[in-house]
Amino acid sequence: MDKILEIYNEYHFLVLIFVIIFFVIYINSIQKKENITILQNEVTKTNATVEQKENIKVDINEAENENLKDLSNEIVDTKIDIESYVKIKYLLTNEELLIQIVNKSSINQRDNDGIKYINLNSPLALALINKTIGDIVKFKIDNSKENYLYVEVLDIPNSINENINEEINEELTNPREFRYTSTRLSFRRNYIEQMSYNDILFIEVVGAQNPNNNGVFRLTKEDINNTFANVINSVAYQRDGNYNYPNNPPQANKFRI
Structure with a gap:
């Protein structure tokens, strides 16, 4: 016993240091475990959030794909048929x-x-x-x-x-007027292209070689398409933008004013 006390008295300072070091190490290990637990919880939350976001993205993509599919089907199914x-x-x-x-x-x-x-x-x-x-x-x-x-x-x-x-009613109630003068009954594409169906074109023929061709002719776009379809489809009108009658055709007489 005396021998033990003698050793303790000689080395008690070292023992105390050893105990302190052990205690510090123990405390640090506990704190690390708590930090690891907290970090694991945060990672779990983050992963859950990421998974939720991914699920939301998947839902959105599926909805968009369904909408595009419906739109695509609607477009594909829209074909011209009788009564269209x-x-x-x-x-x-x-x-x-x-x-x-x-x-x-x-x-x-x-x-x-x-x-x-x-x-x-x-x-x-x-x-x-x-x-x-x-x-x-x-x-x-x-x-x-x-x-x-x-x-x-x-x-x-x-x-x-x-x-x-509404567009049709506007066209019917407020027709526009177009005018030009020519030495022949002339159909000019740059004027006619601008017209809606009920717009009115006045063609004034003056100075014609045949005086019987002179006069003012009043036509709507509808009149031109129905009565002078041969003019609209002619090479001169389509390519050159102008079709001239050397002499007035019989069907023009009803449009003379």
């Missing part, structure tokens, strides 16, 4: 028309609702059947002619909506 309303544009003249393909034997006029009715068996209607928005089709007015006309399908509305009716 179609908005077209003639590529050579940039003239836009709202037409309806109908199964009637004889259609020569456009009704007052702003729609030009096209017979199902006409070259234009046959070219448009089963086409969709964005398609460009070509057709011939007369099979004896080599020149094709090209039109683009701009829209295929299911019915005539209010906006179209």
Whole structure:
């Protein structure tokens, strides 16, 4: 016993230092364990948040894909058929028309609702059947002619909506007037292209070699398309932008004022 006390008295300072070091190490190990636990909890929360975000992204992508699929199906399913309303544009003249393909034997006029009715068996209607928005089709007015006309399908509305009716009513109630003077009965594309169906064109023929050709002629765009379709489809009009009659045709007399 005395020997132990002697050793303790000689080395007690070292023992005390050893105990302190051990205690410090123990405290540090506890703190590290707590920090690791906290860090693990934060990582778990972060992973959960990331997983939630990924799930949200997946849900959004699935919804967008479904919407695109529905839109794609709607576009694919929209084909031109009999009774379809179609908005077209003639590529050579940039003239836009709202037409309806109908199964009637004889259609020569456009009704007052702003729609030009096209017979199902006409070259234009046959070219448009089963086409969709964005398609460009070509057709011939007369099979004896080599020149094709090209039109683009701009829209295929299911019915005539209010906006179209408002545009038509505006056109019907407020027609514009266009005028020019010529030495012959002349149809100028740069004027006619600007016209809507009920706009009015005054052609004043003066100084003609045949005095009987002189006069003022009043025509709407509808009159031009219905009565002078041969002019609109002619090479001179399509290529050069101007068609002149050497002598007034008989059908022009009803438009003289």
